[in-house]
Amino acid sequence: xxxxVILAHxxxxxxxxxxxxxxxxxxxxxxxxxxxxxxxxxxxxIRKDVQVYLVFQNQLVVRLHGETLRHLNPDERxxxxxxxxxLKAQSECVGEQEVQSTSGIFVSxxxxxxxxxxxxxxxxxxxxxxxxxxxxxxxxxxxNCAFLLSDHLEFDPAEDALLSQALRLNLGPKSLHAxxxxxxxxxELDLREIN
Amino acid sequence: xxxxVILAHxxxxxxxxxxxxxxxxxxxxxxxxxxxxxxxxxxxxIRKDVQVYLVFQNQLVVRLHGETLRHLNPDERxxxxxxxxxLKAQSECVGEQEVQSTSGIFVSxxxxxxxxxxxxxxxxxxxxxxxxxxxxxxxxxxxNCAFLLSDHLEFDPAEDALLSQALRLNLGPKSLHAxxxxxxxxxELDLREIN
Numbered sequence: 001x002x003x004x005v006i007l008a009h010x011x012x013x014x015x016x017x018x019x020x021x022x023x024x025x026x027x028x029x030x031x032x033x034x035x036x037x038x039x040x041x042x043x044x045x046i047r048k049d050v051q052v053y054l055v056f057q058n059q060l061v062v063r064l065h066g067e068t069l070r071h072l073n074p075d076e077r078x079x080x081x082x083x084x085x086x087l088k089a090q091s092e093c094v095g096e097q098e099v100q101s102t103s104g105i106f107v108s109x110x111x112x113x114x115x116x117x118x119x120x121x122x123x124x125x126x127x128x129x130x131x132x133x134x135x136x137x138x139x140x141x142x143x144n145c146a147f148l149l150s151d152h153l154e155f156d157p158a159e160d161a162l163l164s165q166a167l168r169l170n171l172g173p174k175s176l177h178a179x180x181x182x183x184x185x186x187x188e189l190d191l192r193e194i195n
Numbered sequence: 196x197x198x199x200v201i202l203a204h205x206x207x208x209x210x211x212x213x214x215x216x217x218x219x220x221x222x223x224x225x226x227x228x229x230x231x232x233x234x235x236x237x238x239x240x241i242r243k244d245v246q247v248y249l250v251f252q253n254q255l256v257v258r259l260h261g262e263t264l265r266h267l268n269p270d271e272r273x274x275x276x277x278x279x280x281x282l283k284a285q286s287e288c289v290g291e292q293e294v295q296s297t298s299g300i301f302v303s304x305x306x307x308x309x310x311x312x313x314x315x316x317x318x319x320x321x322x323x324x325x326x327x328x329x330x331x332x333x334x335x336x337x338x339n340c341a342f343l344l345s346d347h348l349e350f351d352p353a354e355d356a357l358l359s360q361a362l363r364l365n366l367g368p369k370s371l372h373a374x375x376x377x378x379x380x381x382x383e384l385d386l387r388e389i390n
């Protein structure tokens with residue numbers, strides 16, 4: 001299972017946004033949509049062995065589970081519509097319990113600390129994709145790990161503090177979009193599987 | 196200069212499409228939009244040393260030139276609006292001459308054969324990204340080359356015939372979206388520049 005965690009700093013906490021203005025009115029939810037596509041979409045199919053956690057403003061977590069994920073297309077607008085349904089479904093959330101909005105998409109009222117606690121309890125090592133990290137290509141990865149990225153904004157000090165024990169890795173000399181990082185990580189792991 | 200050529204088999208030849216339905220009514224122009232983003236967009240800026248040729252149904256070529264490209268944002272919808280302006284500007288085309296629609300974006304009435312002829316006359320070696328190719332990571336690249344990809348459809352027999360002399364390279368064991376291929380090529384070239 002490959003796991004990605006994306007921290008969204010401005011993405012909306014309600015479903016009341018227009019699909020016609022994803023970068024503006026919808027708080028750069030376009031970034032998240034591209035991350036979802038990069039995480040799951042192959043040329044003709046879905047990567048089933050992937051799990052993605054989108055952390056909205058440290059308050060909501062939307063989890064996408066490749067094995068059961070349905071209705072995902074590669075374009076931003078239709079992905080945003082799926083996330084909109086997840087945001088709408090949060091009204092049914094009780095405590096930190098997850099609610100399924102559409103097949104393979106779940107929403108819960110939690111923040112990054114609670115998510116990290118869950119991952120740690122599953123013995124998942126956090127790998128923070130960070131410009132100051134060591135090169136991914138030269139690094140032997142833990143068997144059970146989750147790649148954690150920030151959206152279009154830098155990690156804030158509170159996040160850096162929570163992630164102080166994470167392994168920091170870097171993908172190359174350029175500062176890249178989060179979805180491009182996911183694509184590169186997948187390619188590296190795909191190549192390692194055949195070599 | 197890094198050059199990418201993307202063959203679009205269904206993308207519209209007119210500007211009369213809705214920005215609200217890029218995958219459907221607009222002939223999968225969403226694929227081209229993501230290719231443009233992957234080609235040019237860094238986390239905070241544009242790759243200026245990039246040139247992209249989008250070949251629409253073997254009849255129109257839209258060229259995007261990083262050095263002078265303006266108004267490009269990473270989301271699909273705004274990129275589609277730029278391509279829409281280019282398609283509209285074709286009405287001003289005379290012969291095979293290019294017309295600039297917005298800064299750094301040019302349209303001309305040409306097909307793949309004419310574009311390949313131009314690239315060959317500039318001593319540019321064509322590299323066809325193809326599942327049956329040799330691994331990119333093990334391959335020394337020609338100094339002057341253009342990476343050529345197909346959109347969501349396979350290369351057709353006429354294209355394969357035109358590309359019979361191209362170097363075929365492969366990026367890994369999975370069949371990937373064209374924009375993901377561009378991201379991986381950029382990362383490989385970025386890493387080669389520092390190693």
